[in-house]
Amino acid sequence: EAQVTQNPRYLITVTGKKLTVTCSQNMNHEYMSWYRQDPGLGLRQIYYSMNVEVTDKGDVPEGYKVSRKEKRNFPLILESPSPNQTSLYFCASSLTGTGVSNQPQHFGDGTRLSIL
Amino acid sequence: AQKITQTQPGMFVQEKEAVTLDCTYDTSDQSYGLFWYKQPSSGEMIFLIYQGSYDEQNATEGRYSLNFQKARKSANLVISASQLGDSAMYFCAMREGTDSWGKLQFGAGTQVVVTP
Numbered sequence: 001e002a003q004v005t006q007n008p009r010y011l012i013t014v015t016g017k018k019l020t021v022t023c024s025q026n027m028n029h030e031y032m033s034w035y036r037q038d039p040g041l042g043l044r045q046i047y048y049s050m051n052v053e054v055t056d057k058g059d060v061p062e063g064y065k066v067s068r069k070e071k072r073n074f075p076l077i078l079e080s081p082s083p084n085q086t087s088l089y090f091c092a093s094s095l096t097g098t099g100v101s102n103q104p105q106h107f108g109d110g111t112r113l114s115i116l
Numbered sequence: 117a118q119k120i121t122q123t124q125p126g127m128f129v130q131e132k133e134a135v136t137l138d139c140t141y142d143t144s145d146q147s148y149g150l151f152w153y154k155q156p157s158s159g160e161m162i163f164l165i166y167q168g169s170y171d172e173q174n175a176t177e178g179r180y181s182l183n184f185q186k187a188r189k190s191a192n193l194v195i196s197a198s199q200l201g202d203s204a205m206y207f208c209a210m211r212e213g214t215d216s217w218g219k220l221q222f223g224a225g226t227q228v229v230v231t232p
Contacts, residue, residue: 033219042120042207042222043161058219075153090161102168104151107161107218 002027002113006091014116021076021111031096032074033058033105034066037088040084046089049074056066081115088112119143120208120223128229129198132149137193137226139208147167147213150191152182152221155205162196169213188220195228203230 004025013019025032035058036056045058049068063085065077074093076083089112092105121140129135143151152164167175167182175182183192195202205227209220 016215035220035222042224043220045219045220048219088159090165092161093140097125100150102166104163105164106163107153110159 004108027091029093122223176211
């Protein structure tokens with residue numbers, strides 16, 4: 001089954017304790033992206049990746065890191081989490097990132113992070 | 117500036133009736149794509165329908181149709197014959213042609229509650 005898998009689904013942790021949210025897709029998609037969802041703001045892009053070893057900042061990259069060592073995986077790293085990073089996070093992938101495409105982005109089921 | 121505006125924070129609709137969710141967008145690109153996603157209470161993001169800026173026909177997908185008015189920069193989603201399972205948050209999103217990195221820009225969403 002074609003899917004984007006995120007782990008963990010839920011995490012409660014404390015300020016400053018490094019954490020990683022994993023994302024894996026089995027559709028051989030070049031493009032992957034991380035979004036965060038906050039009430040009243042919709043989803044905002046954190047980082048994206050066009051392909052292996054190609055990543056760039058989205059609209060709200062502060063406090064986050066990513067890597068793309070393999071095509072299927074795109075982990076999101078919070079080196080020193082803070083309470084303002086409490087949010088619902090989504091990983092997404094699509095066949096292509098270039099130009100306007102009718103390829104929808106496929107989303108993972110989300111990771112709810114609470115930073116105390 | 118907000119690129120996608122959804123002016124209806126929430127709405128009630130009776131089962132079997134049609135509902136229109138408003139979406140206006142702001143872009144100076146000639147080439148862009150518009151997407152609608154559904155987010156049920158379980159949290160996942162489900163792709164519903166796509167409209168390209170050059171598409172002459174309004175997109176349809178089962179009970180979903182898109183009322184695309186290019187000159188007014190609006191892309192309203194119409195759900196016909198509402199069902200209880202349509203209760204969810206609905207997001208309008210845009211991908212611009214000059215943004216070759218595939219970013220989806222989301223509106224704040226509209227919460228739909230379908231009542232028996």
